[in-house]
Amino acid sequence: MNETGDDDVERAAVRRPGRRLHGAVANKLGIAIVSGEYAPGDVLSGEVAFAEELNVSRSAYREAMQVLTAKGLVESRPKAGTRVLPRSRWNVLDPDVLAWAFARTPDRKFVRDLFELRAVVEPAAAGMAAARRDRLQLAEMREALALMRRHSLASEEGRAADRDFHKAILRATGNDAVQALAAGIGAAVNWTTQFKQRARELPRNPLPDHVRVFDAIAAQDVEGATQAMRTLVELALADTQDAMDGE
Amino acid sequence: MNETGDDDVERAAVRRPGRRLHGAVANKLGIAIVSGEYAPGDVLSGEVAFAEELNVSRSAYREAMQVLTAKGLVESRPKAGTRVLPRSRWNVLDPDVLAWAFARTPDRKFVRDLFELRAVVEPAAAGMAAARRDRLQLAEMREALALMRRHSLASEEGRAADRDFHKAILRATGNDAVQALAAGIGAAVNWTTQFKQRARELPRNPLPDHVRVFDAIAAQDVEGATQAMRTLVELALADTQDAMDGE
DNA sequence: CGCTTCGATATGTCGGAGTAATAGGAAGGG
């Protein structure tokens, strides 16, 4: 099989220890598709050819394609080959698809879209959380807030704490459908600070906004939590908008 | 391989002409998992055993599992086997998962959750649509409305028109993230009329509500569209709530 | 000129062999 020793090198680049091979292929192709390397309507090379090109067996390649098909990125038919579907068919809220979208520099239009969704969902979610949260969920939010205070938003720990805070609020809604948006909102939250960080050094401390949301949820103040979250998201949107336009 | 002729019968039940075999297996197992036949934490039989039980090859079985894995329903690891993940890991907004959830009588809590999300998203979406819709999208809404008027909501055509109306509004937002919620909202919309139909015969004609939403969007009245959609969803929620409680 | 038939081609399905990773227990040390 091995014509040269280079095969092993190429293979090591694709496969990381612990990761499944088909998963690695799915990641690679998923990122390539989402980032526009293959345009919607494009037909991929045949199974045998493409699998050979990637130095994987046809089985591994096919399993990777099933993953992409399951997420609405591609569609395969006998004789016709495998073609990339239009964006409207993609499950853009799927956690993996989101990860692929943000693996390289994401599309600005899509970041805006995600923010708009966030602006719609999160205030309402904060209101639900204020009404239904239990002690444990409140403690999770407090813990995340403490971590945000300790680490800067410049560090990965700080951003993780920020995401955890928002995720804890979504959990506290007790609504499975809303919680399914956690990945999408988390991506938006993360990218906000990423953008702001890039533009200037902490243009405004976002912590007070978070504290106001937390206090309202702790006090079971539905309207207050909704309002506090609304202003938080609006300010974040404004900052991100500036940072994106400024670049 | 065939011990008895019954194998072919069982196989015909699983595989329908035109459908891929692994897709059929994914559907079957997906429905079984989502409807609670396998509880979270349960370990599925081994590859060889389960594939044999379903009368499919390991390849087809494995490709089906990749689909379920991609949608967050299961997780496979060597030695540990394949186990069903907790509900919180499921991509409940994935179109296929939603279809599986509604294939049998869906969980009432989940229907409520979906409605709550709908109540949050759709009014805002109607507002965006009012601001951004173009002539073509408006025509789609008008067409769907006409079909709703012609066919009763008791017929499948009528319900399809209802779904199309709401889908057209989501499309008119021009927001990809919002449009990704179309499957979830469509399922909620469909199940509403389904429930209402079951309870009594058309307790209230929902058409005027839809017309008010359409008129506001046509007039580019953002606030009016938001309000009209809010009342539409609230009334639908009340009706569905009654129907679910009454059963 | 339009419809039907037929063949080439790529995906879909199959079964088996061999590899790699890990859970879970056994053995050893604290």
Place this chain on the structure above:
DNA sequence: CCCTTCCTATTACTCCGACATATCGAAGCG
């Protein structure tokens, strides 16, 4: 008695080569 380390058996993962099936395009017929 509990904790840590190692080992092994089990299981999923990967690869291979063959065959089945569906689809598109072209040739042939009406």
